[in-house]
Amino acid sequence: MNKSLSTFDVLGLGFMTFAFFLGAGNIIFPPMTGFLAGEHLPSAMAGFLITGVGLPLVTLVAAALAGGGLPTMGRYLPPLVITVMASAIFIIIGPAFAAPRTGLVAYEMSLKPFLTDPGQAALTLYTLGFFGLVLLVSLNQGRLLDAVGKVLTPILLLLLIGLALAVFISPQGTQPPVSEAYLTDPFVKGFIEGYNTMDTFAALIFGMFILDVLRDKGVTDSRTQSRYLMIAALIAAVGLGFVYVSLFILGGTSLGVADSATTGAEIISAYVLSLFGAPGLWILAAIVSLACLTTAVGLVSACADYFHRLTDKLSYRIWVVINALACMLVANVGLDTLITVSVPVLVAFYPVAVALVLATYLRPLMRSPIFSYRLIMAVALAFGIMDGLHAVGLSMSTFALLPMFDIGMAWVLPTCIATVIGLAMPANAVKGKA
Structure with missing residues (x-):
C-alpha cells in the first residue's frame, strides 16, 4: 500500500538532500570567487549559481521524471557506457578529487590557522590521521556516523546562518579589486567555477539514494516518489542558494581581512576570526572538521560499496582500504x-x-x-x-x-x-x- 509523507517528513527529506550536497568542500569556492570577482561579483555569482545550484536541481528533477538516477536516465545508452560513466563519477567524487578535498579543507580550516609555520610535514601527518579515522569508521559503518550526522548538519547550518547574518549586518572589509581572470566574461568564469562543487555528478547518484529512502518509508507509487523528490530538490536548492550567496558576499567584502589568502578556506577563517575572535575560530574548526569527516566517510563508503558490487572479487573492506589510502595520497598535493x-x-x-x-x-x-x-x-x-x-x-x-x-x-x-x-x-x- 502506497503511503504519504507528513509535512515534517517532507521537510526532513529536503534537509537530508541539502545535507547530501553540503559538503564542507563546497563552502570554499564561493568566497574565493567573490574575492576575485570584485565589482563583477553579481555576474560571477549568477554563473556560479547556475552550475552550483541550478544544474543539481534540474538533474534531480530529471531523475524524478525518469524514475531513478544514472542507470534509468541513461537506459538508451549501451550498458558498458553507463558502467564507465558511473565508475568515472564515483572516482571523481571519491578518491580522485572530492574525498581528498574534504581532508584538505579540514586541514586548512581546523589546523593550519593555528600553526605558525605550516609545512608539508604538518599536512602529511594531518591527512594520515584524518583518513586513518575515515578508514576505521568506514570499515564498521557504525551508528556513530549516523548520530554525528544528525547532530552535525543542523549545527553546521546554524553556524552558516549566523555567519551569513553577521556578513550582512557587519561586513568586516571592503570590496577587493577585480582580478584579471574576471575582467572579461565574469559570468562564464563563475559558471565554470561552479563545476568545482561537483554537485551535478553527485545528483546523478543521489537520485537513486533518495528514491530508496522513499521506498523504505512505504512510498511505492512512482508519481508520488517523483513529486517528493522534486520537493526535496527544491528545498535543497533554496538552502544551497542561501549559503552560496552569503559566502559570495563574504568573499566580496574581505579586502583588508584576508588580502593574502589563496583559498576560500583561508578567507573564511580570517573573516570568522575578525568577526568572533579566537573562540569563533575554534568553533568553526570543530564543526568543519566533523563535517569533512562525515562527508569523507560517506564518499569512501559509497565508492567502496559500488566497486565491490561492480567487481565482486574484492571485499567491501578491501575497497575501503584502497579508497582511504588513495585519498590520503592525493590529499598531500595540497588544496591549490x-x-x-x-x-x-x-x-x-x-x-x-x-x-x-x-x-x-x-x-x-x-x-x-x-x-x-x-x-x-x-x-x-x-x-x-x-x-x-x-x-x-x-x-x-x-x-x-x-x-x-x-x-x-x-x-x-x-x-x-x-x-x-x-x-x-x-x-x-x-x-x-x-
Whole structure:
C-alpha cells in the first residue's frame, strides 16, 4: 500500500538532500570567487549559481521524471557506457578529487590557522590521521556516523546562518579589486567555477539514494516518489542558494581581512576570526572538521560499496582500504594543486552530465531515442574533452573558430546541433526502438 509523507517528513527529506550536497568542500569556492570577482561579483555569482545550484536541481528533477538516477536516465545508452560513466563519477567524487578535498579543507580550516609555520610535514601527518579515522569508521559503518550526522548538519547550518547574518549586518572589509581572470566574461568564469562543487555528478547518484529512502518509508507509487523528490530538490536548492550567496558576499567584502589568502578556506577563517575572535575560530574548526569527516566517510563508503558490487572479487573492506589510502595520497598535493588539476577534468566531463540531463527532458519529443541519446552524449563528450585539453594548456587552435572556444564552452553549440538532429531523426532511421 502506497503511503504519504507528513509535512515534517517532507521537510526532513529536503534537509537530508541539502545535507547530501553540503559538503564542507563546497563552502570554499564561493568566497574565493567573490574575492576575485570584485565589482563583477553579481555576474560571477549568477554563473556560479547556475552550475552550483541550478544544474543539481534540474538533474534531480530529471531523475524524478525518469524514475531513478544514472542507470534509468541513461537506459538508451549501451550498458558498458553507463558502467564507465558511473565508475568515472564515483572516482571523481571519491578518491580522485572530492574525498581528498574534504581532508584538505579540514586541514586548512581546523589546523593550519593555528600553526605558525605550516609545512608539508604538518599536512602529511594531518591527512594520515584524518583518513586513518575515515578508514576505521568506514570499515564498521557504525551508528556513530549516523548520530554525528544528525547532530552535525543542523549545527553546521546554524553556524552558516549566523555567519551569513553577521556578513550582512557587519561586513568586516571592503570590496577587493577585480582580478584579471574576471575582467572579461565574469559570468562564464563563475559558471565554470561552479563545476568545482561537483554537485551535478553527485545528483546523478543521489537520485537513486533518495528514491530508496522513499521506498523504505512505504512510498511505492512512482508519481508520488517523483513529486517528493522534486520537493526535496527544491528545498535543497533554496538552502544551497542561501549559503552560496552569503559566502559570495563574504568573499566580496574581505579586502583588508584576508588580502593574502589563496583559498576560500583561508578567507573564511580570517573573516570568522575578525568577526568572533579566537573562540569563533575554534568553533568553526570543530564543526568543519566533523563535517569533512562525515562527508569523507560517506564518499569512501559509497565508492567502496559500488566497486565491490561492480567487481565482486574484492571485499567491501578491501575497497575501503584502497579508497582511504588513495585519498590520503592525493590529499598531500595540497588544496591549490588539487583544485588546479581538477578543473580540466571537470571541464571535460561536466558537458556529458549536462547532455544526459538535457536528453532526459527531451525524451518525450524523440522518435528515435537510442540514436538521439548516443549522438548527443558522444558529441558532448568529444567537445568536452577538447575543452578540457584546452584548459590544460594544450594548443587546440584548429577549433578556435567555434563559438565560446576561448572561454572553455566550445561544447555548447555542437551539442545543441546534435540535439536538433536527434529530435529530427525519424523513428525508423536506425534499428531498435525503445
